Amino acid sequence: MLLQNPVLPIQLLETDETIQAGVRLHLLRLDLTDETVSGNKWFKLKYNLQHALEKSYSSVLSFGGAYSNHIHALAKAGALLGIKTVGVIRGEPEYADNPTLKDAKAWGMELCFVNRQEYRQRHDSEYLGTLKARFSNPLIVPEGGSNKFAVQGAREIITPEIRAKVNPDQIVLACGTGGTLAGVALSVPDIPVLGIPVLKKADFLFSDIENLMTESGADLTDNWDLDLEGHGGGYAKVSNDLIAFMDFMLKEHQLPLDQIYTAKMLSHLLKRIERGDYAEGSTILAIHTGGLQGARSLG
Ligand SMILES: *Cc1c(COP(=O)(O)O)cnc(C)c1O
Numbered sequence: 001m002l003l004q005n006p007v008l009p010i011q012l013l014e015t016d017e018t019i020q021a022g023v024r025l026h027l028l029r030l031d032l033t034d035e036t037v038s039g040n041k042w043f044k045l046k047y048n049l050q051h052a053l054e055k056s057y058s059s060v061l062s063f064g065g066a067y068s069n070h071i072h073a074l075a076k077a078g079a080l081l082g083i084k085t086v087g088v089i090r091g092e093p094e095y096a097d098n099p100t101l102k103d104a105k106a107w108g109m110e111l112c113f114v115n116r117q118e119y120r121q122r123h124d125s126e127y128l129g130t131l132k133a134r135f136s137n138p139l140i141v142p143e144g145g146s147n148k149f150a151v152q153g154a155r156e157i158i159t160p161e162i163r164a165k166v167n168p169d170q171i172v173l174a175c176g177t178g179g180t181l182a183g184v185a186l187s188v189p190d191i192p193v194l195g196i197p198v199l200k201k202a203d204f205l206f207s208d209i210e211n212l213m214t215e216s217g218a219d220l221t222d223n224w225d226l227d228l229e230g231h232g233g234g235y236a237k238v239s240n241d242l243i244a245f246m247d248f249m250l251k252e253h254q255l256p257l258d259q260i261y262t263a264k265m266l267s268h269l270l271k272r273i274e275r276g277d278y279a280e281g282s283t284i285l286a287i288h289t290g291g292l293q294g295a296r297s298l299g
Contacts, residue, residue: 005043005046005156005159006033006042008028008029008030008032008033008157008159008162009029009032010026010027010028010029010162010165010166010285011026011027011029011255012024012025012026012027013025013026013027013253013255013286015253015270017270017271017273017274018270018273020274021273021274021276021278021280022280022281023273023278023280023281023282023283023284024282024283024284025269025273025283025284025286026166026168026283026284026285026286027255027285027286027287027288028157028158028162028285028286028287028288029288030042030157030287030288030289030290031256031262031288031289031290031291031292033290037073037076037077037080038069038072038073038076038290038291038292038293039069039073039288039289039290039291039292040154040157040180040287040289040290041069041070041072041073041074041145041290042073042077042153043150043153043154043156043157043180043183044070044144044145044146044149044150044153044154044179044180045070045073045074045077045141045145045150045153046077046149046153046156047149047150047152047153048060048139048141048145048147048149048150048153049077049078049081049083050149051139051149052083052139053081053083055139057083057137057138057139058084058135058136058137058138059078059083059084059085059086059110059135059136059138059139060074060078060083060084060085060086060138060139060140060141061085061086061087061088061131061135061138061139061140061141062074062085062086062087062088062140062141062142062143062145063087063088063089063090063119063122063142063143064087064088064089064090064143064144065089065090065091066089066090066091066095066098066100066101067098067100067294067296067297068087068089068100068294069290069291069293069294070143070144070145071087071089071100071101071104071109072100072103072104072293072294073145074087074109074141074145075087075103075104075105075107075108075109076103076107078107078108078109079107079108084108084110084138085104085107085108085109085110086109086110086111086112086135086138087101087104087109087110087111087112088112088114088119088122088131089101089111089112089113089114090114090115090116090119091113092113093113095113096111096113098296098297099293099296099297100293100294100296100297103293110135122142122143123142128140143177144176144177144179145177145179146177146178146179146182146212147179147212147215148212148215148216148217150179150180150183150212151179151182151183151186151212151213151215151216151218152183152216153183154179154180154181154182154183154184154187155183155184155186155187156183156187157180157183157184157187157287158171158184158187158188158285162285163188163191166283166285167283168191168283168284168285169191169192169278169282169283169284170191170192170193170194170278170282170284170285171184171188171191171192171193171194171284171285171286171287172193172194172195172196172265172269172284172285172286172287173193173194173195173196173265173286173287173289174195174196174197174198174261174262174264174265174287174289175195175196175197175198175202175205175226176197176198176199176261177205177208178195178197178205178208178209178212179212180287180289181193181195181209181224182209182212182213182216183216184287185209185213185221185223185224186213186216186218186221188223189221189223190223191223192223192224192225193223193224193225194224194225194226194227195209195224195225195226195227196226196227196230196264196265196268196269197226197227197228197230197231198230198231198232198235198260198261198264198265199231199234199235200231200233200234200235201228202226202228202231203226203228205226206226209224227268227272229268230264230265230267230268230269231264232264232267232268235260236259236260238259238298241267242259242263242264242267243259243298245257245263245266245267246259246263249263249266255288256292256295257288257292257295258290258291258292258294258295259295259298260291260294261289261291262288262289262290262291265286265289266286269284269286
């Protein structure tokens with residue numbers, strides 16, 4: 001492979017909740033790899049980009065909102081590997097001045113702004129056909145990056161070294177599309193994996209994740225589950241409590257979080273620990289999936 005996987009630091013997080021419950025909580029800090037390509041998106045893009053290079057695609061095209069971690073990571077990875085990238089962005093051209101899209105443009109991504117109506121067609125094969133014609137047949141990666149290549153890459157997040165070092169009773173991570181969870185669960189079939197979706201009414205993810213596993217060529221595993229109560233009001237809904245939690249974690253534990261994914265995952269996980277979901281003496285490995293570049297939207 002062209003890019004080596006980063007070495008991921010592990011942090012022992014001791015809070016009032018973990019100490020009270022007698023639970024060891026380790027954080028796998030994918031966010032600390034942000035100098036290469038942020039967090040879980042690097043793993044999800046890795047084999048997409050390799051495929052694009054092998055098949056000599058002219059470019060890689062994908063979709064996202066104005067603060068998308070996926071778009072940001074794609075632009076950077078494309079720059080590192082010398083692959084042209086195109087971002088189809090939901091919203092107005094004025095958004096091009098925000099920090100996420102400024103970075104993307106600086107890394108050479110071509111930005112194409114579309115309205116909500118057009119953006120809704122992003123799964124429609126006829127629409128994808130027009131994009132292929134317009135951008136000279138790019139490799140099209142779905143929004144959020146989740147496809148079989150993403151699952152393949154996410155299988156590499158939990159290495160044998162990390163397993164041996166932490167020996168977790170459960171692995172916990174935030175879910176958007178569930179692609180990362182699919183890969184992680186497949187890679188550790190004997191360890192329970194819990195996903196905390198950041199979208200409301202995310203029960204559709206149960207079948208989406210099974211489909212992603214199957215698409216990647218793997219047999220389904222039953223070592224995973226979703227806790228649908230951790231969305232904190234819905235996707236990108238940010239309460240004052242959540243902001244206060246992020247400030248506290250940064251000041252008291254030197255732990256930066258993003259408001260869309262990792263802060264919701266961790267605050268919900270601490271609630272679970274506090275209410276006694278985990279037996280005394282158990283060990284949890286929570287994955288900090290990154291996303292800090294998106295937190296710049298908080299200003
Ligand atoms: C995209 C993203 C997720 C969700 O990953 P999925 O594979 O879509 O479930 C979680 N955390 C962060 C920081 C992300 O950027």
